[in-house]
Amino acid sequence: xxxxxxxxxxxxxxxxxxxxxxxxxxxxxxxxxxxxxxxxxxxxxxxxxxxxxxxxxxxxxxxxxxxxxxxxxxxxxxxxxxxxxxxxxxxxxxxxxxxxxxxxxxxxxxxxxxxxxxxxxxxxxxxxxxxxxxxxxxxxxxxxxxxxxxxxxxxxxxxxxxxxxxxxxxxxxxxxxxxxxxxxxxxxxxxxxxxxxxxxxxxxxxxxxxxxxxxxxxxxxxxxxxxxxxxxxxxxxxxxxxxxxxxxxxxxxxxxxxxxxxxxxxxxxxxxxxxxxxxxxxxxxxxxxxxxxxxxxxxxxxxxxxxxxxxxxxxxxxxxx
Numbered sequence: 001x002x003x004x005x006x007x008x009x010x011x012x013x014x015x016x017x018x019x020x021x022x023x024x025x026x027x028x029x030x031x032x033x034x035x036x037x038x039x040x041x042x043x044x045x046x047x048x049x050x051x052x053x054x055x056x057x058x059x060x061x062x063x064x065x066x067x068x069x070x071x072x073x074x075x076x077x078x079x080x081x082x083x084x085x086x087x088x089x090x091x092x093x094x095x096x097x098x099x100x101x102x103x104x105x106x107x108x109x110x111x112x113x114x115x116x117x118x119x120x121x122x123x124x125x126x127x128x129x130x131x132x133x134x135x136x137x138x139x140x141x142x143x144x145x146x147x148x149x150x151x152x153x154x155x156x157x158x159x160x161x162x163x164x165x166x167x168x169x170x171x172x173x174x175x176x177x178x179x180x181x182x183x184x185x186x187x188x189x190x191x192x193x194x195x196x197x198x199x200x201x202x203x204x205x206x207x208x209x210x211x212x213x214x215x216x217x218x219x220x221x222x223x224x225x226x227x228x229x230x231x232x233x234x235x236x237x238x239x240x241x242x243x244x245x246x247x248x249x250x251x252x253x254x255x256x257x258x259x260x261x262x263x264x265x266x267x268x269x270x271x272x273x274x275x276x277x278x279x280x281x282x283x284x285x286x287x288x289x290x291x292x293x294x295x296x297x298x299x300x301x302x303x304x305x306x307x308x309x310x311x312x313x314x315x316x317x318x319x320x321x
Contacts, residue, residue: 001019001021001036001245002017002019002036002038002129002243003038004038004039004040004041006131006242006243007038007041007044007046007129007131008041008044009239009242010044010131010132010133011239011300011301012213012263012264012265012296012299012300013131013132013133013299014130014131014132014172014175014176014261015130015131015132015261015262015263016049016128016129016130016259016260016261016262017128017129017130017131017243017260017262018126018127018128018219018243018245018258018259018260018262019036019126019127019128019129019243019245019258020124020125020126020127020245020246020247020248020249020250020258021035021124021125021126021245021246021249022122022123022124022125022226022246022248022249023122023123024119024120024121024122024123025059025061025114025116025118025119025120025123026116026119027116027117027118027119028115028116028117029115029116030064030113030114030115030116031113031114031116034111034112034113035112035113035114035125036048036110036111036112036113036127036129037110037111037112037113038106038109038110038111038129039108039109041110041131042107042108043133043134044131044132044133044134045105045106045107045131045132045133045134045138045142046105046106046107046110046129046130046131047103047104047105047106047129047130047172048065048067048102048103048104048106048110048112048127048128048129049102049103049104049127049128049129049130050099050102050126050127050128050258050259051063051099051100051102051112051125051127052096052097052098052099052100052125052126052127052249052255052258053076053079053080053097053100053125054076054096054097054123054124054125055076055077055078055079055081055097056076056077056120056123058118059116059117059118059119059120060075060076060077060117061075061076061114061115061116061117061120061123062074062075062076062114062115062117063075063076063079063112063113063114063115064111064112064113064114064115065104065111065112065113066109066110066111067104067105067106067109067110067111068106068107068108068109070104072104073115075117079097079100080097080098080099080100080101081097081098096251096253096254096255096256097255098254098255099126099127099255099259102127107134107142107144110129112127122226122248124248124249125249126245126249126250126258127258128258128259128260130172130261132172135169135316135317135318135319136150136153136154136159136317136318136319137159137162137163137168137169137170137318137319137320138169138319140154140159140160140163140168141163141168141169150317153314153317153318154318156314157314157315157318157320159318159319159320162320168319168320169319170319170320176261179293179295179296179321180215180288180290180296181290181291181293182288182289182290183212183289183290183291184288184289185217185286185287185288185289186286186287186288186289187218187284187285187286188204188206188284188285188286188287189282189283189284190203190204190282190283191280191281191282191283192272192280192281192283193279193280193281194230194272194273194274194277194278194279194280194281195277195279196277197274197275197276197277198273198274198275199273199277200233200271200272200273201271201272201273202269202270202271203232203270203271203272203283204269204270205267205268205269205270206267206268206269206287207266207267208264208265208266208267208289209289211291211292212289212290212291212292213263213264213265213289213290213292213296214263214264214267214268214287214288214289214290215261215262215263215264215287215288215290216234216236216260216261216262216264216268216285216286216287217259217260217261217286217287217288218257218258218259218260218284218285218286219232219234219250219257219258219260219283219284219285220250220251220252220256220257220258220283220284220285221247221250221251221252221281221282221283221284222247222250222251222252222281222282222283223247223248223249223250223251223256224247224248224274224278224281225248225276225278226248227275227276228274228275228276228277228278229246229248229274229275229276230246230247230248230272230273230274230278230281231244231245231246231247231272231273231274232244232245232246232247232270232271232272232283233270233271233272233273234262234268234269234270235268235269235270235271236262236263236264236267236268236269237264237265237266237267242262243262245258247272247281252282252284257284263290263300265292265300268287270283270285294308294309294312295312295316295321298312298313298316299316
């Protein structure tokens, strides 16, 4: 479960943290504790995205969202779905809802929960949260005060004027497309025999080559059952148990894969465990090998201002690159 502590351990921004949830829905009640309730995560900014919601035959719950001062409540009955099962040949009949169009940015509060309109034994969802510290451009956009050094960089580079023009801050998608130079992309699969309950089993350890970083971008798995409660655990570098979430809301078909963006300098380690051992269990995940450029070195705190090329530190801090 993503918490404020998770947000504050983000080292290589921007990071898209994956998560999932399953549980029972009660009549006329919200899930307790909430699926996601982030409040004390300053100085980071966060964005909720890629929410997958399952339309049911009946008793569709409401989704309740809050991002800072904005509240959203909608029923999930008409949320984005995959091809109806009746339209798909029998061998391909396993289809899932697809993640919908959600982008909920916040600097103070981010909340996601479900309100039951009837009793549902098991409901599930998966989603992602972008997390990153604000650049000078972000602070100007969000009305966050600049310190003396940031104000000097703002005046030197004319950042405020560019923000007013609508050209800054740069969208995360544009930052990744322009500045994360992919030198390889690999999709891996594993069939792991989870033979003993409450025991950690390795899926794979992946190592970065010299001059590169690894980025985990997608995770899928066989769902298993609620009783089995199979979990995926993501460790990166020295961050043990960095992220952990259940596979029940996931699947190996379209709609069951959760997107993420989790960089690592040296290694990514995937492991799994279960409450009730399911035996052989399937996993699929995608990594990118990305060139470690000076822009990334500055952004990740690997190059100081004195060590960085001229003006690069200021441009990264300012959000121009």
